[in-house]
Amino acid sequence: MRKxxxxxxxRPVSPSGTPPRQDxxxxxxxxxxxEDFRRNLAAVQARIDAACRRVKRDPASVRLLPxxxxxxxGQIRLSYAAGCRLLGENKVQEAHRKWQAMADLxxxxxxxxxxxxTNKAKLVARFAAEFQALDSLRVAEALERRLQIExxxxxxxxxxxxxxxxxxxxxxxxxxxAFLQALPSFPALRVRGLMTLALLSAEAERVRQCFIRLxxxxxxxxxxxxxxTCLDELSMGMSGDxxxxxxxxxxxxxxxxxxxxxxxxxxxxxxPSETNTRESP
Numbered sequence: 001m002r003k004x005x006x007x008x009x010x011r012p013v014s015p016s017g018t019p020p021r022q023d024x025x026x027x028x029x030x031x032x033x034x035e036d037f038r039r040n041l042a043a044v045q046a047r048i049d050a051a052c053r054r055v056k057r058d059p060a061s062v063r064l065l066p067x068x069x070x071x072x073x074g075q076i077r078l079s080y081a082a083g084c085r086l087l088g089e090n091k092v093q094e095a096h097r098k099w100q101a102m103a104d105l106x107x108x109x110x111x112x113x114x115x116x117x118t119n120k121a122k123l124v125a126r127f128a129a130e131f132q133a134l135d136s137l138r139v140a141e142a143l144e145r146r147l148q149i150e151x152x153x154x155x156x157x158x159x160x161x162x163x164x165x166x167x168x169x170x171x172x173x174x175x176x177x178a179f180l181q182a183l184p185s186f187p188a189l190r191v192r193g194l195m196t197l198a199l200l201s202a203e204a205e206r207v208r209q210c211f212i213r214l215x216x217x218x219x220x221x222x223x224x225x226x227x228x229t230c231l232d233e234l235s236m237g238m239s240g241d242x243x244x245x246x247x248x249x250x251x252x253x254x255x256x257x258x259x260x261x262x263x264x265x266x267x268x269x270x271x272p273s274e275t276n277t278r279e280s281p
Contacts, residue, residue: 028239030261031075037082040259041066048253051246062246065111065235067256069094070263073101079259080105086130088254090114092123099127113195113235113254115169118142125150132157132195132235132254135171137179140186147188156189157235162213163199170196173217177224184226193233193251194218198241211236211248 031037044064052059067088068076076087076098088111089095095110102108111130116139124131125146134140134156147154158179161170171179176194183191194217198210211234218231225231235252237245242253257263 028257028262031078031259034078034081037079037259040261041079041082041084044255044258047243048246051243055247057246061251063252065113065252065254066259067113067238067254068098068260069114069256071260073098075260076102077105080108084259085109086111088113088132088256092116092120096123096127122146125152125154128154130155130157130192132252133159133169134189135159135169137182140183140189144186144188153188153190155192157193157195157233158183158191159195160214160217162196162210162217165199168197173213176217177221180221180225180229183229191229191231193231193235195235195252197238198236198245204241204244207241208244208248211245211250215249 031040041064045059048062048064049059051057052062065086065088066079066084067090068079068084069088069090071079076084079087080102085107086109089098090113092112092114095112099110109129110127111132112124112128113132115133115135116124116131118138119142121139121142125143131143131154134143135158143154143156158176159170160173160176161168162173164172180191183189194214196210196214198207201207214234214236218234222231233251234245234249235254236248236250237243237253239255239258242250242255245253
C-alpha cells in the first residue's frame with residue numbers, strides 16, 4: 001500500500017498505517033553533508049537530462065524545484081550551499097518561519113505549493129515568490145488584497161485536478177477556462193501556467209495520462225486565454241514520476257525526497273483530517 005503526501009510524492013505505508021523508514025528501504029537515504037547534497041542534486045539532474053534526451057528536449061527548459069517541507073534549517077542551509085535558491089513548501093506557516101529564520105540568505109526564495117486557506121493569504125503575500133496551488137477566486141481575492149497592502153506581486157500557477165480524484169484539490173479541467181477569464185481582475189497575480197498532481201498508480205500509463213491532460217488543456221487554453229495571461233509553465237512530476245512528466249512537457253518538477261531524503265514523520269503530518277485542511281463552506 002502507498003499514500004500520497006501533500007506535494008504528491010508517494011510513500012510506502014505498512015499494514016499498521018505507519019510509513020516505514022525509507023533509509024531502511026534504501027531508496028532515499030538522508031544527506032548529512034554538503035557533498036551528499038551535491039551528489040543528490042547531480043543524480044536528480046542526470047535523471048532530468050536523460051528524460052529530456054528521450055524526447056529531444058533541452059534540459060534547460062526544465063526547472064527543478066526542491067521541496068524542503070519538514071526539512072530543518074541546517075539541512076536547508078546545506079542545500080543552499082549546494083546551489084538551491086528556490087524551495088517549495090506545502091505548509092504556509094512552516095515556510096514563513098523558515099523565511100524568517102534564514103533572512104540572511106538574501107537570494108533564497110520560496111514557492112508555496114500546497115493548498116492555501118484564505119486566512120493564510122497574508123503570510124504568502126508577505127514572503128512567497130511563487131504560489132503553485134491557485135484553485136479558487138476566494139483565494140485569488142485574498143491574495144490580491146494582501147499583495148496590494150504589501151506592494152508586491154506574485155507568480156501563480158492554476159492547480160488542475162487531472163486525475164478526477166475527490167481527495168485532491170484543484171479545479172476540474174472544464175472549469176479552468178472561466179477561471180482564467182476572471183484572473184485579470186487581480187493584477188497582482190501573474191499567471192505563469194498550470195500545476196497538477198498525477199494519479200497515484202503503479203501503472204505508468206495511467207500516471208502519464210494525467211500529465212497529457214494538463215498539457216493538452218494548456219495548449220487548448222492558449223487559444224482563448226486573456227491577453228497578458230502566460231501559460232508557458234507546466235508544473236508536474238515529483239520524485240517518483242518526474243521523468244514521465246518531463247516526457248509529457250513539464251517545465252517545473254517538484255522533487256523532495258530524492259534530494260532531502262526520506263521523511264520520518266507520522267501520517268498525521270502529511271495527511272491531516274479533512275476538518276484541519278479544508279476550509280468551511
